[in-house]
Every structure is written in structure tokens, then in C-alpha cells.
Amino acid sequence: MRKRLAAAAGAVLALAASTLAAASPAQADGQPAPGFHVTDGRLLDANGEEFVLRGVNHAHAWYPTRTAQALKDIKALGANSVRVVLATGDRWAKNDTADVAAVVAQCRRNRLVCVLEAHDTTGYGEQDGAVSLSRAVDYWIGVEDAVKGQEKYVVLNIGNEPYGNSGYTAWTSDTENALARMRAAGFRHTLMVDAPNWGQDWSYTMRDHAAEVFAADPERNTVFSIHMYGVFNSADKVKDYLDRFTSQHLPVVVGEFGDMHSDGDPDEDAIMSTARQLGVGYLGWSWSGNGGGVEYLDMATGFDASRLTAWGRRIFSGPDGIQQTAKEASVFTGSDTGSGSGSCAVSYRLSDWGDWFNADVTVRNTGTTDVKGWQLVFSFPGGQRLNSVWNAKAVQQGGEVRVSNESWTETIPAGATVSFGLNGSSTTGTNGVPAAFSLNGTTCVKS
Template structure:
């Protein structure tokens, strides 16, 4: 999207001495604890729990004096994350190491996961002044000390909308190179990569090369981000795009979207409902401060949480909105997976009235499980169809699935998988809870 944001005059505000003094301690926070990571196409937090981004974007690079209050406000409204605009210094005044450290500290103080993005790459190849992903990597390397040790709280979005509608065929090679350089520089964070075509991937360049890009990451810890504006103006387009990723067990989030746009009317209802059904994260654009004709994308008028716009009301309080679907990251609440020694992954490929579900049971205990029964409840009007690699029955909304002779044992640390198809007359989605032989399992 071509974003015309009103920029704040002058240099960034000076940082408080107390925040600077705390930065070294923050950088050293729990280095030994793993951070966010990708498993079986899902984003997991440091405790191993499924984490689904539900938040908004904030233009910190232009409005640094608004950041502290913005983070408090979006947290109070139910968000679990915020995507923060940073500038590399190539197009806009650089957000330096001290400033980035302060932003991370403020996110943590408000129990928000920080998705940090470098914005100067926007529309590279088409937009005058835009810089390459390689320059974005240079920026991240220059501020590395601000995010090192924060892998439990921070996701690094390498570059915003890194190609316009010119030269986007280079996206695959350039993204692979950027990921490789980030890893070589010692970044162990989950990395997020945006699509080309102003983030909307109408050419399907990211969609068709995502598996290749993911495989190139030595850490296998990359998440893909699609921006949904006018290109995604029907439910079919939204569902098809997101299902292409989830059906391949590739991690996808909607990194930006709005309720209207000059390039077409995005179907925000379909974006939010499909994200909920598939367990896909979303981050709406944007809290406040839009200018140049796209002021309608503000969620809060004049950064005032008491004056939410129609878009702000929709994303926070509407169906499938943030208040209804957001869950705080386990690293803040002190909770991880459900008690027990199992974790269940449930992936849907949804076609409206019919769907496929792929189910993976992971034995996280120290002993083999011999003979298994998995129980769960369908969340809507689903009806079980044919089943493979398991025997299953349905009574009302309740489903019981058990082993076949060839997959009777789940080794310690191992997995078994089965699948089924079905029909749906209501809103599809992931079951709320699973039990394995009567014991609660985590969702993965």
C-alpha cells in the first residue's frame, strides 16, 4: 500500500535516562530461554504455546512522542501485539539503538509482543528513495544490541513492502539473501518477511516461493506477512490466499489490512473471520496519524482512545475482533501449554461448505503412549466425513478419534498424524481444547 503518513517535524525525542540505564539489563534477559519459533507452520512463544498475533500498527518513526500512550491504549483495548514502524535513516530519521531499546522496554511493560519493522524499504524499485532489503539488514545489524536477548518478546519484520509493482521478480532471491545475512549476523529471532507488490502479492510471487524461502532459513524460523487492501476485495480471494499457506503448513500472518482503501474495498469481515478460523494472526493498519488522503485508516481520532473511529470500533469490538479473539503471550502471563504431556496441531483447509483437517499429536512426555484416543468438540455446525489414519466417531459436536493398528504407539518426543474431511453449515474453526486418553493437551 502507498501510505502517505504525516511525518512529525524534527528529530526523535530524547530518551529518558532511566530507560537507557535499564537497557543493558533488558538485553541480557533470559538469553538461554528460547524465543518465538515456528513449528509445523505455527508460531509458538517461548513457553511452547501457540501464539496468534492480534494487534495494530503504530507509526513510531513519525510519532515517537505518541508511542508510550499508544501502547497503553491498545493493550487496554485487548491487543496482544503491536507492529512498530521504524526508520533506517535512509528515507526518514533513523530510530537508533537507544530508541529501539526504549520501544522494546515499553512493549514489555505493557505485555505486548513487539513486531519491529524497517519502513524505508517500502515500494523499492518503484518508490523514489526506497531502499533494498540489504540496506534493511544493515540497519538491523546496527541496532542489534537493542534486540539481542529479547527473542521472547520481539519479532523482526525485516523490511516493509520491499517491492512495489516493478522489479518484484527479485523478491525471492533478495529475501533469501536477507534472511541468510540476518542469521549470519547472529539474529536468532523469528523473522517476518513482507510480500512484494506493495505488500499485496497480486503476482503471487511470495505465495508461490514461500516454501523455498522458508527452507532457506537455517533456523526454519520465518513467518510470511501479506498486506490485504484492495486486492483482497472478496472472501474467496482472502480464503484462497491464506489457505494456500496453512494447507502447506507455512506460517502466514496478515501484517496490515484496513476496512477501506483507494485501490479497492478490502473485505475486512472475511479477513478477520478467516484468520480466526485458520488460527492466523492479524495486525490492522493503523492506530492513528495517517495523512495524505488515507486518514480513514485511523482507528483513533487524534490518537485519542476515547474517540475510536468506525474502523477502530470494528477491529477492536466487532465480530472476530481483537477483544473477542486475542490471547496474551504466555511469556507475560506465566502460562505455557496446557498441563499434560501432549500437544495437538489442528490445521484447516476450508472451502466454505466443506473442509479438510490435518491433526498432529505430539507426545511431549518421557514415556511412549501405546494406544490413544483423542477427544475434542467441533466449534460450529461441522459434520465428520471420511477419516484416514484413525478411526473416528461423532456424537453431536463431540468427536472421538483413535489409533489404527499401524500408528498405535506415539514415541516419547514423537508424533502421529491423521486427517479427515467434513461439511460445515456454520462458522468453521479450531476446537477450543483437546484431550489425549483423558489428559488435557496443549494446542500447537
């Protein structure tokens, strides 16, 4: 499917592989996977915890100066991951090693899992200037210093929509060769592969050959990505496609989708609800900056998080949306190694939009013992009402808010942090930062 941002693209995160996926991923050197890995068709993080992608795409290749703020805003709105558009230098200006390393660092700083994709492959065989998957592998080898050692935080999407509607029967062999070259070059990341047919796989080439492609990966650590636009215009089509993967224990994600498109009207409600039911990840297209007639795919108008579009509000705060379903990767929250309570510091970053607001809250354990099981108490400074919270549980009584841990954020190791986000509204149009915070009865420093 042809999209334009400058020629936009997609991904769908698929999880696992048929009978081969039941065992732990085979490792070429006999060592366990150093980061994300596929087991029994599910994507697990480095701690062995299941991780389901809930995020959006950001076009870094075309808007590099927007990336730092975009990632902060995407995280503040509740996402646990972001798919970042990179360019190999063949169709668009190359994102070099230093640039890629900076993107990874910003993802980690914002506690977002970083799905990096090479975009110049989009529509190969049909789109002028598009390059092959082999050329994409050359790119990854060229920037390997930016991503090796980051396997706990980074998924590598080898090439975006690697075939258009011509020559796509070569997808299977080309993808197997790309996986083999990536592994031979020492990449131990989870690798993501996009479908042909502009990502939409209407020919079912990826669907029908996914098991053999998964088996061709020496590390059994490949996820399949489907892009859902006009081809997926009904709940039956969405469910049937995703069921074909999950029933075989093959890992799949929806790497791109929108709420409308020039090639048809995708059923975004079915995509999101089916993904929740099946435990499949999704990454919506896209944060901002779309052009060429598909400006309606922007989630934020002009990269301004205070001006979310209808599509932006739908994916972040609608039913089965990011704020309802996203869970932060456990690699950002530390491990359970003790109990206790001690000193604490709280950062409360407010995004104020008048009659509604978001807050990104980080709690740091500045004591010498781990905190296991926590409750953070504070009061809103005005007539604000809590609407939703992510990565935590919360109740409000009057102006007082009590936030407690989820199972995956139960422990705050000494010197470490946990983060959560909240969304609220105000009848007065005035919002502010709470005056004081207490953690398990201990007053915290505001940072």
C-alpha cells in the same frame, strides 16, 4: 500498494513451512530457539504455547512522542501485539539503538509482543528513495544491541513492502539473502518477511516461492506477511490466499489491512473471520496519524482512545475482533509451578469515556506460594454493565463481577502478575474504580 502516512505500509503474519515445518526449527548451533519459533506452520512462544497475533500498527517513526500512551491504550483495548514502524535513516529520521531499546521496553511493560519493522524499504524499485532489503539488514545489524536477548518478546519484520510493482521478481533471491545475512549476524528471532507488490502479492511471487524461502532460513523460523487492501476485496480471494499457506503448513499473518482504501474496498469482515477460522494472526493499519488522503485508516482520532473511529470500533470490538479473539502471550504470565493462595494487590486502570469505559486490571500475587486457579471478585461502584472481557472469563450479577482465569492465565507465580481487560457501559455516564477486590476469598490491596 501505495499508501500514505508519509508513505504508510504493512504486514501480514504467516505461519510455518510445508513439509520442512513439521520438525522443530533447525538451529545452527544445535540449541533450541530462545524465543518465538515456528513449528508445523504455527508460531509458538518461548514456552511452546501457540501464539496468534491480534494487534494493530503504530507509526513510531513519525510520532515517537505518542508511543508510550499509544501502547497503553492499544493494550487496554485488548491487543496482544503491536507492529511498530521504525526508520533506517534513509528516507526518514533513524530510530537508533537507544530508541529501539526504549520501544521494546515499553512493549514489555504493556505485555505486548513487539513486531518491529524497517519502513524505508517500502516500494523499492518504484518509490523514490526506497532502499533495498540488504540495506534494511544493515540497519538491524546496527541496532542489534537493542533486540538481541529479547527473542521471547520481539519479532523482527526485516523490511516493509520491499518491492513495488517493478522489479519484484527479485523478491525471492533478495529475501533469501536477507535471511541468510540476519542469521549469519546472530539474530535468532522469528523473522517476518513482507510480500512484494506494495505488500499485496498480486503477482503471487511470495505465495508461490514461500516454501523455498522458508527452507533457505537455516533456523526454519520465518513467518510470511501479507498486506490486504484493495486486491483482497472478496471473501474468496482472502480465503484462497491464506489457505495456500496453511494447507502447506507455512506460517502466515495479515500484517496490515484496513476497512477501505483508495485502491479498492478490502473485505475486512472476511479477513478477520478467515483469520480466526485458520488461526492466522492479523495486525490492522493503523492506530492513528494517517495523512495524505488515507486519514480514514485511523482507528483513534488524534491518538485519543476515547474517540475511536468506526474502523477502530470494528477491529477492537466487532465480530472476530481483537477483544473476542486475542490471547496474551504466555511469556507474560509465568509458568505452572505450584498451587495455593496468598496475599494480593490489584491495579485497576480506568479509561472513562462517559457512557462507556475500559479497564486494564493487573493482579499481583504478593504471597510466597503460587496461585493456581483464581477468581477475582469486585463490585462496580455505579450502574455499569459488563460488555466484554479479554484474557479472562467474567460473569456479572447485579453490581458484582466475578472474573476467573483462562487456561493460559491459570497460575500466578509468587511475586508475578496476570492481567486482563474489560469493557463496560453506563446509563448514568459516570464510571469509577471498584472500592475493594478479593482473590479466592482473600482481600487484596489496591495499588
